Amino acid sequence: MRVFVTGASGWIASGVIPQLIDAGHQVVGLVRSDEGEAKVKGYGAEVRRGNLDDLDSLRAGAEDAEGVVHLAFNHDDFAAAGATERAALEAFGDVLKGTDRPFLFASGIALIKPGQVLTETDASPFSGPDAPRGGGEQLALSWADSGVRSVSLRFAPTVHGTGDHGFIAYITQVARERGVSAYVGDGSHSWAAVHRDDAGKAVALALEKSAAGSVVHAIAEEGVATREIAEAIGRGLGVPTESISPEEAQARYGFIGMVYSTDIRASSTITRERLGWEPTGPTLLEDLPNYTG
Incomplete structure (x- = not known):
């Protein structure tokens, strides 16, 4: 075609x-x-x-x-x-x-x-x-x-991999520049990833x-807790991790701060059944060393 x-x-x-x-x-x-x-x-x-x-x-x-x-x-x-x-x-x-x-x-x-x-x-x-x-x-x-x-x-919201310049890359960049990796609130809200x-x-x-x-x-992963994301970034960069408020997130990350403060989960069960699709790539947490190395 x-x-x-x-x-x-x-x-x-x-x-x-x-x-x-x-x-x-x-x-x-x-x-x-x-x-x-x-x-x-x-x-x-x-x-x-x-x-x-x-x-x-x-x-x-x-x-x-x-x-x-x-x-x-x-x-x-x-x-x-x-x-x-x-x-x-x-x-x-x-x-x-x-x-x-x-x-x-x-x-x-x-x-x-x-x-x-x-x-x-x-x-x-x-x-x-x-x-x-x-x-x-x-x-x-x-x-x-x-x-x-x-x-x-x-x-x-997180389509990850080597060469990515999206949300995760930007959050990692800010953590590197500020010397601290942040999550919002208790960090229990999640982002779907692929x-x-x-x-x-x-x-x-x-x-x-x-x-x-x-x-x-x-969607490969229904949701990855943002605290886990921030902690993995912190470990990779060798910087501490901290909790910030939604207001601080928007001040620190701009538009991305609003997204980072939101619980965004999704299933792909129907897609997998209809298409015979089965993700085989690394998970988001497995891939994060490529952002922080």
Whole structure:
């Protein structure tokens, strides 16, 4: 299958694209820089230049493909990210409706059901262009009745591995700079986690097997206690560990502090049964020495 992948030079795509190619697919990756182009070509994929604001490029990429995996998200401007995501999804919908082609798109679990274990049967409560991520999950899954094999890819808040520059990498960086590793409150609240390569395998299987309107959970660990995360970072860096308040967390980590203060757990039981997916990569705690070494 010829697959158009957005966010092709990004972190999650670095696990997804090699898995798609290994499965025999031809990948065309959307990139916006020379550096990104070199990276994506290094995976063995073709390249299309463009970005999320270039809707004509998104439409052209979808028209030229037999399936779309939309991983890009505008992390540079969270204030405008929802509107950007909504417009991008609508551009893809213009092309894909009535074609029965697969459309897999990145989503998340952070705000859907905090404090409880989220499952694939739990619908996102967010709708409309002003909602988080532009209400994209509800919008795209609704296309299942319009001839699109739309599939929501819900990734763990921690997609970890060597080279990661996301939440865990940032928390580790702050601990190194301040000389102390922190957790919020008693640190009993947890984060779901998945290794980057396992997430890639889940996406490749979802492209081939997932039904229209379904939800896939790229979740290997239902939840890892944030105190355990902070203590492992502290051991790796050789610094003490301390408890801080939610207010201190936001002051110390910014937006990530709010996420770090939230219990974000999710199950992948249904995904494993439907796709035959079984994570084999290292756990988050096993992987943390790669962040602190």
